[in-house]
């Protein structure tokens with residue numbers, strides 16, 4: 001069958017819901033939280049309209065139970081999906097470890113939202129980044145199309161490496177903003193993503209398995225190594241699946257870091273998620289004004305694309321890392337990771353951390369331009385500037 | 396030993412064994428006994444969910460399993476939710492759930508994992524109507540972490556965080572009536588059972604397998620280690636708990652209460668008979684004992700009334 005996309009104008013959340021539908025998820029267990037709600041509402045609508053078959057929707061009483069129910073479903077062999085934000089994700093924390101430890105390929109959309117207090121429902125990456133060490137793959141979407149594509153690819157990748165995957169989109173900027181999304185006809189999704197074939201399931205009554213039993217000090221260590229190894233192997237799988245996706249559907253995701261006009265760049269902006277759309281636009285304008293700049297969008301934060309970062313860092317004088325997140329007592333989380341990767345290499349560009357857009361603070365092309373000026377001055381001076389720049393701070 | 400088929404048929408407790416020997420429960424453990432009966436009744440086509448509790452340990456460390464049936468070990472507070480997810484997956488995949496030839500989904504959790512930290516997930520499980528059975532084995536404290544009180548610990552009991560002492564720092568709240576909370580969800584089937592009355596327990600297990608929707612069994616499961624009782628007294632203690640009406644056997648089925656006491660005509664024995672065999676009650680004053688006795692009789696009267704009015 002020839003690929004002819006179906007174009008729909010949808011929000012990021014609806015893109016996620018359609019992707020879950022097209023992935024033929026079998027169990028959805030979820031709990032409402034702004035700005036995630038319209039994902040699960042849409043899925044409920046699919047069921048109500050008879051648009052999906054064999055989908056069990058479990059309206060749980062909390063996010064902790066949402067993840068627990070997905071874990072049970074996935075262990076019983078089903079393709080399980082959920083979505084949440086901020087407080088909900090934090091409440092799931094224990095079970096995020098459980099999903100990864102039990103090697104269950106659950107896919108979850110996290111709509112990035114700032115952690116309270118103070119209450120906020122707006123965009124901020126600290127919620128998902130705080131789950132960094134749980135053993136989940138993390139994909140950051142720049143736009144609604146990437147939300148859709150990310151969910152489909154994540155199922156395939158997760159089910160190959162037997163680890164859960166999180167697809168992350170920005171509160172409101174994507175979740176509630178409508179845009180054209182090219183959707184894939186069901187038959188072609190089915191070819192790309194066949195039904196899940198679990199290695200082990202609880203439904204094998206002839207060979208009953210026990211999942212998650214006590215691991216003594218004599219064995220626990222190896223279990224952890226296997227997760228570490230699966231995460232490392234996931235890089236290859238991500239690149240292959242990303243390439244296959246490009247070949248089938250025209251959007252290539254073989255690069256874990258998407259590079260934009262970086263070939264001859266003096267310095268680049270690095271960041272994740274929707275803010276990189278703004279950055280790309282600013283790069284075009286800055287280029288016209290004579291700045292040799294580019295953008296490096298980190299698509300996958302886990303596993304971390306160290307190799308690609310090194311290749312990039314070798315060829316630029318500076319990297320301005322834009323973090324819509326913060327680790328108290330340290331610095332921006334992406335900045336911290338990127339620096340750590342490069343320390344053990346011979347690539348040591350000047351790196352500067354800008355904390356931007358926390359709690360949904362507007363981050364615009366004008367802001368990128370100001371940061372460009374600042375970054376250029378630092379590079380011209382040729383000195384390290386180690387201070388974290390709280391860029392928007394009202395003084 | 397081979398049991399002839401014709402004899403097997405007549406046994407009141409199934410001869411089939413799906414609970415392996417060599418497990419790590421203490422001697423006289425009521426929980427281990429209870430789990431064995433569940434496996435005897437349901438066999439291999441049963442998916443167990445077991446949270447953090449003594450049974451996690453009894454089930455064996457990797458790569459062993461005491462249970463000859465699929466088992467998912469889960470986080471302490473998640474039994475109800477995980478069972479719900481398993482049942483949803485079975486439905487999505489077209490498995491027959493329940494009935495003699497169907498798959499049984501069973502949650503097996505302690506009183507702490509049920510009455511305390513897992514109460515929310517239990518409530519969600521019951522309220523959403525999942526087709527599965529939740530068994531709370533009640534040993535009346537957090538045994539796995541070293542005998543701390545739970546809300547199911549009785550009035551007057553010593554535990555390691557109600558240690559008695561000079562200030563008489565004992566458990567001073569009566570046992571939470573989890574089954575009443577369960578019944579408030581208006582589920583089709585809820586029952587109490589005891590390891591001292593295996594036929595009654597197995598009958599209830601079989602009923603739960605036939606009834607559509609969620610069911611709940613609160614199984615009284617003595618813990619000699621935590622109760623500071625001799626290991627050969629477990630069954631006697633479980634029996635006395637019933638005979639004193641401290642833990643009466645009853646069923647709630649589609650809105651109707653039915654008492655299943657072994658000797659229905661007999662008046663309850665004094666609570667002291669149950670208390671005196673256990674070191675955990677040694678700090679109780681006469682006043683404490685009276686308080687517990689009054690509670691037992693009051694609750695027993697209440698249950699009898701319920702069975703009378705809604706029988």
Ligand SMILES: Cc1ncc(C[n+]2csc(CCOP(=O)(O)OP(=O)(O)O)c2C)c(N)n1
Nearest residue numbers: 447448449471505506507508536537538539
């Ligand atoms: C979230 C969480 N808190 C605490 C614990 C520690 N913990 C493990 S088992 C247990 C007590 C279990 O008590 P109960 O459910 O009554 O079962 P029992 O051990 O008595 O059979 C506790 C407190 C845990 N595993 N997880």
Ligand code: SF4
Nearest residue numbers: 421424449538618620
């Ligand atoms: S401590 Fe009690 S419940 Fe736990 S294994 Fe020993 S006897 Fe059984």
